[in-house]
Amino acid sequence: xxxxxxxxxxxxxxxxxxxxxxxxxxxxxxxxxxxxxxxxxxxxxxxxxxxxxxxxxxxxxxxxxxxxxxxxxxxxxxxxxxxxxxxxxxxxxxxxxxxxxxxxxxxxxxxxxxxxxxxxxxxxxxxxxxxxxxxxxxxxxxxxxxxxxxxxxxxxxxxxxxxxxxxxxxxxxxxxxxxxxxxxxxxxxxxxxxxxxxxxxxxxxxxxxxxxxxxxxxxxxxxxxxxxxxxxxxxxxxxxxxxxxxxxxxxxxxxxxxxxxxxxxxxxxxxxxxxxxxxxxxxxxxxxxxxxxxxxxxxxxxxxxxxxxxxxxxxxxxxxxxxxxxxxxxxxxxxxxxxxxxxxxxxxxxx
Amino acid sequence: xxxxxxxxxxxxxxxxxxxxxxxxxxxxxxxxxxxxxxxxxxxxxxxxxxxxxxxxxxxxxxxxxxxxxxxxxxxxxxxxxxxxxxxxxxxxxxxxxxxxxxxxxxxxxxxxxxxxxxxxxxxxxxxxxxxxxxxxxxxxxxxxxxxxxxxxxxxxxxxxxxxxxxxxxxxxxxxxxxxxxxxxxxxxxxxxxxxxxxxxxxxxxxxxxxxxxxxxxxxxxxxxxxxxxxxxxxxxxxxxxxxxxxxxxxxxxxxxxxxxxxxxxxxxxxxxxxxxxxxxxxxxxxxxxxxxxxxxxxxxxxxxxxxxxxxxxxxxxxxxxxxxxxxxxxxxxxxxxxxxxxxxxxxxxxx
Numbered sequence: 108x109x110x111x112x113x114x115x116x117x118x119x120x121x122x123x124x125x126x127x128x129x130x131x132x133x134x135x136x137x138x139x140x141x142x143x144x145x146x147x148x149x150x151x152x153x154x155x156x157x158x159x160x161x162x163x164x165x166x167x168x169x170x171x172x173x174x175x176x177x178x179x180x181x182x183x184x185x186x187x188x189x190x191x192x193x194x195x196x197x198x199x200x201x202x203x204x205x206x207x208x209x210x211x212x213x214x215x216x217x218x219x220x221x222x223x224x225x226x227x228x229x230x231x232x233x234x235x236x237x238x239x240x241x242x243x244x245x246x247x248x249x250x251x252x253x254x255x256x257x258x259x260x261x262x263x264x265x266x267x268x269x270x271x272x273x274x275x276x277x278x279x280x281x282x283x284x285x286x287x288x289x290x291x292x293x294x295x296x297x298x299x300x301x302x303x304x305x306x307x308x309x310x311x312x313x314x315x316x317x318x319x320x321x322x323x324x325x326x327x328x329x330x331x332x333x334x335x336x337x338x339x340x341x342x343x344x345x346x347x348x349x350x351x352x353x354x355x356x357x358x359x360x361x362x363x364x365x366x367x368x369x370x371x372x373x374x375x376x377x378x379x380x381x382x383x384x385x386x387x388x389x390x391x392x393x394x395x396x397x398x399x400x401x402x403x404x405x406x407x408x409x410x411x412x413x414x415x416x417x418x419x420x421x422x423x424x425x426x427x428x429x430x431x432x433x434x435x436x437x438x439x440x441x442x443x444x445x446x447x448x449x450x451x452x453x454x455x456x457x458x
Numbered sequence: 459x460x461x462x463x464x465x466x467x468x469x470x471x472x473x474x475x476x477x478x479x480x481x482x483x484x485x486x487x488x489x490x491x492x493x494x495x496x497x498x499x500x501x502x503x504x505x506x507x508x509x510x511x512x513x514x515x516x517x518x519x520x521x522x523x524x525x526x527x528x529x530x531x532x533x534x535x536x537x538x539x540x541x542x543x544x545x546x547x548x549x550x551x552x553x554x555x556x557x558x559x560x561x562x563x564x565x566x567x568x569x570x571x572x573x574x575x576x577x578x579x580x581x582x583x584x585x586x587x588x589x590x591x592x593x594x595x596x597x598x599x600x601x602x603x604x605x606x607x608x609x610x611x612x613x614x615x616x617x618x619x620x621x622x623x624x625x626x627x628x629x630x631x632x633x634x635x636x637x638x639x640x641x642x643x644x645x646x647x648x649x650x651x652x653x654x655x656x657x658x659x660x661x662x663x664x665x666x667x668x669x670x671x672x673x674x675x676x677x678x679x680x681x682x683x684x685x686x687x688x689x690x691x692x693x694x695x696x697x698x699x700x701x702x703x704x705x706x707x708x709x710x711x712x713x714x715x716x717x718x719x720x721x722x723x724x725x726x727x728x729x730x731x732x733x734x735x736x737x738x739x740x741x742x743x744x745x746x747x748x749x750x751x752x753x754x755x756x757x758x759x760x761x762x763x764x765x766x767x768x769x770x771x772x773x774x775x776x777x778x779x780x781x782x783x784x785x786x787x788x789x790x791x792x793x794x795x796x797x798x799x800x801x802x803x804x805x806x807x808x809x
Contacts, residue, residue: 110632111658112684114557114603120694123517134513143509152503158494160673160708162485163666166474190541193697201577206465226552226695252465281461307462315514322511322703333463343471344577346544352673353704357511 121222129421133448135439136423138290138400140319142371142442147360152353159352166343168350171358175327178362179299184332187339188358190349192289192313192326195338197223199309199328202341203283204229206252210282213242215432217261217287236263240394240402244271248278257287259295262427262437264396266295276305283334285309290398292317292372293379299329306331309338316399317372318361325350325358375399379440385450389457399440402432408457410434416456422449472573480772484799486790487774489641489751491670493722493793498711503704510703517694519701522709526678529713530650535683538690539709541700543640543664543677546689548574550660550679553692554634555580557603561633564593566783568612568638587614591745591753595622599629608638610646613778613788615747617646627656634685636660641749643668643723644730650680657682660689667750668723669712676701676709726750730791736801740808750791753783759808761785767807773800 125136168188176183189195200223204210207230212220214233224231234246240263247254256275259266276284286298288310299310309330315321328338342349350358361368379396386393386403393403404410414426414436425437440446476487519539527534540546551574555561558581563571565584575582585597591614598605607626610617627635637649639661650661660681666672679689693700701709712719730747737744737754744754755761765777765787776788791797 109658111554111634114554114633115688116553116556116692118691118695120691121698123514123694123698126514126516137514139514140512142512144511148511149508152506152508155503157500157503160495160499161491161493161670163474163477163488163490163672164675165477190697190700190702193699197696202467203462203465205467222695226692282465283462307460319512321514321699324515324699324702337466340469340471341467341577343474344469344573345548346541347472347474348544348672348675349541351541351675351702351705353708354702357704 116226118222118225121219125423127423132421132423133441133445134423135441135445135449136425137321138316138398138439139321140316140371140375140399141440141445142319142374144319144357145361145364145367147364148357151356151360155353155356162352164348164350164352164355166347168355170355171325171350174359174362175329179329181299181302181329182332185302185329185335187328187335187342188350189326189342191315191324192287192311193219194324194349195311195326195328196285196287198338198341198345199285199311200224200229201227202337203309204253206282208250208252210253210255211247211251212255213260215240215263217257220255240265242267244274247275251279251282253282254279254284255287256284257289258298259290259397261290261398262400262402262425262432262435263394264398264400264402265394266397269296269298269300272298273301276301276308280305280307283307283309285311288312289316293399294376294397302330306333309334314358314361318368319371320357320361323354323357325354375440378443378446381443382440382446382450389450389453401438401440402435403438404435405457410436413453413456417452420452422452467577469573469576472570476774478774483772483774484792484796485774486792486796486800487776488672489667489749489790490672491667491722491726491750492791492796493670493725495670496712496715496718498715499708502707502711506704506707513703515699515701515703515706517698519706521706522676522701525710525713526680530680532650532653532680533683536653536680536686538679538686538693539701540677540693542666542675543638543662544570545675545700546662546677546679547636547638549689549692549696550634550636550662551575551580552578553688554660554685555604557633559601559603561604561606562598562602563606564611566591566611566614568608571606591616593618595625598626602630602633604633605630605635606638607636608640609649610641610644610747610749612641612749613751613753613776613783613786614745615749615751615753616745617748620647620649620651623649624652627652627659631656631658634658634660636662639663640667644750645727645748653681657684660685665709665712669719670722671708671712674705674708676705726791729794729797732794733791733797733801740801740804752789752791753786754789755786756808761787764804764807768803771803773803
């Protein structure tokens with residue numbers, strides 16, 4: 108091996124869900140929103156001053172942090188934005204997890220947590236979920252260098268209420284606790300209400316799911332201003348301008364159009380509940396989901412076989428080839444029409 | 459101090475040039491391009507499918523890497539793109555500089571190199587520029603964990619020819635050599651031609667200066683496919699989707715409109731050469747610049763005083779409060795009209 112190659116950081120990267128681009132496909136594999144983003148974005152683009160592209164964006168992204176602060180009733184000094192919640196979370200790992208003690212997150216959760224811990228050489232432990240895929244909160248009551256909880260958890264879809272989250276906070280006042288709420292808008296209650304009480308709490312959310320903007324890469328964190336200041340110091344030491352002019356311009360109308368936001372959420376939740384009934388009728392079982400996906404298994408037919416059979420019908424769902432969950436499929440909630448086609452396809456596959 | 463605060467990564471962040479937004483200001487402080495980006499971008503936006511924003515972007519950014527590969531006559535496996543060249547460079551530091559030996563870069567250069575080395579705890583040494591702000595190439599002939607050379611260098615503006623760069627490559631075949639060419643299009647010759655010959659060479663460029671797109675945050679690296687693969691592995695371990703749908707869509711016409719690109723470059727170069735003459739007539743001296751800025755000092759009046767006086771006239775240039783260069787101003791090249799006003803303002807200040 109060439110000697111310069113010896114100094115390359117070697118990692119097993121996260122593998123994102125495939126992004127096929129086929130006609131007539133039904134894409135239920137990356138938890139994207141089936142509805143377009145807020146119509147105000149089209150108006151914002153029509154008014155966009157293209158000449159502005161030659162100038163660096165506002166490094167503080169204040170248009171967007173102001174809008175988020177207003178919406179979530181916090182100060183703008185309590186809001187941090189990044190290139191998707193992945194960027195926000197990765198920066199939070201780098202900023203806050205510098206202890207020699209391990210950070211804690213469940214063995215089954217968003218698989219990027221382990222990837223970031225490896226990338227930044229952060230020690231970690233992964234307490235096991237119980238047999239029903241539930242988090243044992245007591246597992247997080249020991250000394251640690253930080254705690255990361257996805258609520259609702261992914262890919263299980265299970266939501267824990269705020270008393271559960273507060274128990275974890277009460278037992279962890281000496282380390283930063285990240286609550287990753289990528290899916291919270293689909294029926295859960297946000298821990299943002301605790302950021303005044305627990306100054307070591309960082310709540311992370313994204314525009315990618317509930318706000319139909321996976322393509323724009325906007326995520327954000329809300330927490331005590333000292334946490335946000337520390338995150339910004341690291342951000343300014345990495346890339347002063349992460350949010351481009353268009354992201355700033357499109358992000359604001361997505362926050363401001365709350366009527367459209369709540370309408371599309373309601374449609375997705377209604378479709379999810381209807382899909383749960385259909386899946387149960389077909390013999391599937393799944394943890395009750397409070398997200399825009401259902402994590403389902405079938406007693407007779409292997410998940411991988413269903414996955415492949417669906418694929419042949421141009422229907423894409425997600426299968427994780429990981430122990431404990433390799434007999435499950437993560438099925439994103441699409442439109443009613445897409446879910447009807449999906450259920451029909453399942454009926455054909457199962458009989 | 460609260461114990462969770464002990465584990466926060468502490469750094470002195472890079473301080474970006476201010477982004478004032480005043481009417482009638484002349485902004486010559488962040489090396490932005492005075493001309494708008496390629497007109498094809500407006501067309502691309504008009505045809506942009508907003509519904510696509512709900513979908514994740516292509517994680518491989520292939521639209522953009524294909525376009526760059528074609529333009530620079532390399533394979534698409536030799537191209538990496540990121541959120542500005544800052545993102546690309548930061549990821550390259552994290553990916554390639556994992557030796558215990560120090561990396562080397564000049565004491566006066568793009569100040570982010572030191573910030574990234576501190577952020578990632580990479581040991582470094584900063585060989586001194588000579589009294590004329592020139593790099594002594596022999597300083598880079600010793601054992602090291604990597605080499606980073608900005609060519610042209612910033613904020614001096616000095617360009618070294620390709621024989622000079624090749625000498626450094628010849629003496630550094632055991633570590634990754636990054637050549638940061640943020641300003642190369644303003645008259646220099648790119649080291650991209652060496653990427654076949656030296657597989658440890660990574661050439662980094664940006665859309666922010668010559669392509670008038672600081673606001674879109676697009677940077678790229680070209681190198682051997684093994685280097686690019688290693689960068690992508692780290693990128694996929696950090697944030698699978700760094701380039702949003704709009705960046706991908708706007709980036710391509712910026713590359714394809716080569717006539718517009720060369721026209722604006724020529725205008726900036728002509729204005730720069732004219733500005734050099736004017737500055738000399740006013741008594742300024744400066745290293746000969748091959749960039750879109752001039753790094754100038756005046757024998758009688760302190761740089762900081764000129765900086766402040768210009769600011770009062772709503773003219774913004776950059777002053778670095780750093781040893782050796784605190785009596786210099788970095789003046790970006792604006793339009794002819796802007797530079798005329800700038801020169802008139804200098805005349806008033808100097809007399």
